[in-house]
Amino acid sequence: MNTWVQALLKPEPVALVVLLVLVVSLIQGLRRGASGSAKRLFFFIWTAAMVTVSLLLAGNGAALLSPWLRQFLVARNIVVPREELGAWSQFWYTLVTSIRDFELLRFSLLFLLGYLLLRFALGFLEPLVAMAFESLGGGRRSEAERSETMSKAASRTTGAAIGALLGAGRAFVIIAVLFVYVSLLPEGPLTDSIRASSFYNKTADELLQPVAGDVLERGPVLTQAVEAEFRKVLQRKYEVIDSAVPANIEQAALAVVKDAVTAEEKARALYDWLGSRIAYDWDKADNYEEQGIWKEQTPAETFDTRRGVCIDVARLYAVMARTVGLEVRVVTGQGADGRGGFGPHAWNEVRLADADGGWVPLDATWASTGDWFNPQGFERTHIRET
Known part of the structure; x- marks a missing residue:
């Protein structure tokens, strides 16, 4: 006592x-x-x-x-x-x-x-x-x-x-x-x-x-399981919001893959198209990191402005991929920052149903820095939240 x-x-x-x-x-x-x-x-x-x-x-x-x-x-x-x-x-x-x-x-x-x-x-x-x-x-x-x-x-x-x-x-x-x-x-x-x-x-x-x-x-x-479940719900929210595909995005997606035959060719064509046409919005990223100001934008806005951060590029890729019949998902986690550390990041995984049926990763946001369509060692620079 x-x-x-x-x-x-x-x-x-x-x-x-x-x-x-x-x-x-x-x-x-x-x-x-x-x-x-x-x-x-x-x-x-x-x-x-x-x-x-x-x-x-x-x-x-x-x-x-x-x-x-x-x-x-x-x-x-x-x-x-x-x-x-x-x-x-x-x-x-x-x-x-x-x-x-x-x-x-x-x-x-x-x-x-x-x-x-x-x-x-x-x-x-x-x-x-x-x-x-x-x-x-x-x-x-x-x-x-x-x-x-x-x-x-x-x-x-x-x-x-x-x-x-x-x-x-x-x-x-x-x-x-x-x-x-x-x-x-x-x-x-x-x-x-x-x-x-x-x-x-x-x-x-x-x-x-x-x-x-x-x-x-x-x-x-x-706690980690609850956080992962919350992220799943957030992703499902994006899937529901992005279920309606504007006609111009649908037409663009079909035009991009018109010469592709396999699922991998379609996925690669969309990766090349987004990677070469969507510029990274540094102003949006800086506003969020420095002032905590986040601007939510739809895939249609990303498509029209040709600007966005990683989650915007990933959402637009997912919309266009679903339009041409691919099974795709948005993945969130940590991406290498080039300085030995990691920061919040988003990318995609697409299922190659006509190959081995497996999911392969791709990062159209980083396409300007190299080939990030299912490269070896992808997991060393992208840490998926599970």
């Missing part, structure tokens, strides 16, 4: 927050007295129990419903129309096809919906529990009032003790939240300060780690 007190009294942020919670809870207990503090503690425990039950049921329910929902959506055969869509239609097709195709997103949405519904349903029990508590507590208060065995000072003292216990529960919740945060985002803001807290380390090591086991040790992997 002495080591816990010593850790708590060290002047560092986590310990100060916990100490403040304990002091405030103790003062509240003094003011409320025994009955009021007991009621607060009871409903704190009740809420924690309901949250735990809801989380467990929502997780199991999402795991059971996820495969069924995917099969249901696949059976609907939802295809994005190849026409210009309004904002709500874009949102709808992005959402429904992403839920169908991306497992983690589907599970997360089912889990969140299930948790909210369960918490709402269990909320109807709270008034009944409150009535039962008041009934029991009221009987005790009447008996205390008749016998006058408990003085006001004794009530406040008992309330303070209960308040301190409630504060300990609240402090534990705060440490648990910090533990989850540090586990899932080990490189996140303030994580170094949290890890530097001796009180946090003692609580995490002796109380939380034995309970969590190795589940949260896989936190960084889960």
Whole structure:
């Protein structure tokens, strides 16, 4: 116990927050007295129990419903129309096809919906529990009032003790939240300060780690999976937005590949065409890097202005490739910057269905610096986000 007190009294942020919670809870207990503090503690425990039950049921329910929902959506055969869509239609097709195709997103949405519904349903029990508590507590208060065995000072003292216990529960919740945060985002803001807290380390090591086991040790992997899923949804958004191909782009794509026969010849012809006609927009890149200003542009704008950054070139290539019957995707990740480092980048992968059926990488943005159509060692300069 002495080591816990010593850790708590060290002047560092986590310990100060916990100490403040304990002091405030103790003062509240003094003011409320025994009955009021007991009621607060009871409903704190009740809420924690309901949250735990809801989380467990929502997780199991999402795991059971996820495969069924995917099969249901696949059976609907939802295809994005190849026409210009309004904002709500874009949102709808992005959402429904992403839920169908991306497992983690589907599970997360089912889990969140299930948790909210369960918490709402269990909320109807709270008034009944409150009535039962008041009934029991009221009987005790009447008996205390008749016998006058408990003085006001004794009530406040008992309330303070209960308040301190409630504060300990609240402090534990705060440490648990910090533990989850540090586990899932080990490189996140303030994580170094949290890890530097001796009180946090003692609580995490002796109380939380034995309970969590190795589940949260896989936190960084889960975080990366969530980030990858988010990027998939973002890419799907672009696919939906870019589903409508303007007539001039379609005509240009068909003209570019008119002499090509194989899928590789078509993919190479489009690569050569974009690589020699779309100039890199250094002003757009500088505005984003130096001022954080990002200008979203459509493939039609890139085609008309003949200017764009890597994501613009990749999106235009994807639109033109799909127009001529190629299966293509936009890939995001890190590209070599020529100075020994890497920076955010985007390129394409195209599937050569009439060859071995495999996907090959290409980078039309870099075409002016060499041949970046499926060269050897492509992966050394392009690190795909997975």
